Amino acid sequence: MEFKKFKTEDEASKYVADLILEELKQNSKLKLGLATGSTPIKLYNNLSNDYKINKTNWSSVLSFNLDEYLGIDKNDPQSYQTFMNEHLFSNINISIENTHFPKIGIDYDELINKNGGIDIQILGIGTNGHIGFNEPGSSLDSKTRIVDLTQETIQVNADKFFDGDQKQVPKQAISMGIDSILKAKKIILLAFGASKKWAISKLKSIISFDSNFPASSLILHKDVLVVTDSEAELDL
Ligand code: F6R
Numbered sequence: 001m002e003f004k005k006f007k008t009e010d011e012a013s014k015y016v017a018d019l020i021l022e023e024l025k026q027n028s029k030l031k032l033g034l035a036t037g038s039t040p041i042k043l044y045n046n047l048s049n050d051y052k053i054n055k056t057n058w059s060s061v062l063s064f065n066l067d068e069y070l071g072i073d074k075n076d077p078q079s080y081q082t083f084m085n086e087h088l089f090s091n092i093n094i095s096i097e098n099t100h101f102p103k104i105g106i107d108y109d110e111l112i113n114k115n116g117g118i119d120i121q122i123l124g125i126g127t128n129g130h131i132g133f134n135e136p137g138s139s140l141d142s143k144t145r146i147v148d149l150t151q152e153t154i155q156v157n158a159d160k161f162f163d164g165d166q167k168q169v170p171k172q173a174i175s176m177g178i179d180s181i182l183k184a185k186k187i188i189l190l191a192f193g194a195s196k197k198w199a200i201s202k203l204k205s206i207i208s209f210d211s212n213f214p215a216s217s218l219i220l221h222k223d224v225l226v227v228t229d230s231e232a233e234l235d236l
Contacts, residue, residue: 001224003204009042009192009229016122016188016227017046021056023120031062031112033121033181034088035132036080038160039190040122041087048091058094064112066123066132066181068101069170070146078161078168102174108144109180121184125191125199128152129213133175136212140220142177149173156195178217187224189215196232204233 006012020043024030034040050056065080074081081101089099102108112118123131128150134142135150149157154169162168181187191200199215203226206216218224 001203001218001221001226003226003228003233005228005230005233007230012190012192012227012229013040013042014046016043016190017050019188020047020120021050024056024058024061027119028057028060029062031064031115031117031119033118033123033176033184034063034065034084035122035124035190036065036067036083037124039124039192043122043190044088044091047088051092056092058092061094061098062115063089063094063099064108064118064176065099065101066121067173067175068103070104070172070174071170074101078170102144102176104146104174108174108176109183112180112183118184119186121181121187123181123187123189125189125196125203125215126153127156127195127199129199129202129215131178131189131215131217132181133173134178134181134214136214138178138214139211140209140217141179144174144176144180147173147175178214182217182221184221185223187218187221189218189224189226190228191226191232192229194231196228197234200226200228200232 068080072079133147149171154166158164158166158169203215206219210216
């Protein structure tokens with residue numbers, strides 16, 4: 001696992017955007033695994049701005065989002081599909097039929113497989129070490145499935161996206177599993193801000209998989225880049 005620390009979230013997000021754009025120039029059929037939440041917003045802003053200026057072609061790119069809330073419509077303002085449309089998909093020339101979200105009744109892992117697998121998987125990390133919505137207790141062989149969000153995740157998401165109102169936060173989601181995530185060829189995990197300090201210092205110290213800290217599974221993958229700002233990783 002390689003760690004790369006930047007002073008600011010802006011610099012880190014620009015670095016990762018440039019890395020993706022570089023890959024996209026080499027491979028117009030890039031398959032991206034995408035995350036939602038506050039962390040990748042600046043990355044998506046950078047990719048959107050690039051499209052405005054350089055018109056980088058996304059028309060053959062396939063995307064596979066990590067997760068989606070259950071119990072709300074895909075067109076709900078709080079759905080992850082809406083989030084992706086707003087922050088990225090509507091700002092670039094990706095074909096909407098090339099964008100995918102896990103859904104009940106679809107074998108998402110098989111769909112990803114059939115399309116040749118994910119080239120680059122973007123991840124955030126929960127304050128409790130979750131990746132996707134693989135909460136503590138998730139197993140290494142977990143596939144895309146319905147998951148219960150922990151109280152901590154519900155509270156964090158309420159504060160960030162639901163005006164602090166836990167009642168509005170869906171309590172379940174459908175999420176790629178740890179096994180699904182580890183199948184990606186390259187993984188880039190982003191972590192910004194002081195609230196991620198504990199998770200990042202734990203990630204740096206892990207030596208083996210610990211199901212109570214799902215991000216520890218990344219130690220088993222051969223190409224993981226962890227990109228942080230100086231608040232998430234203090235010893236700059
Ligand atoms: C989102 C996802 C989650 C988030 C994590 C961090 O698709 O799978 O694992 O990446 O909860 O969320 P933020 O970025 O809001 O701190």
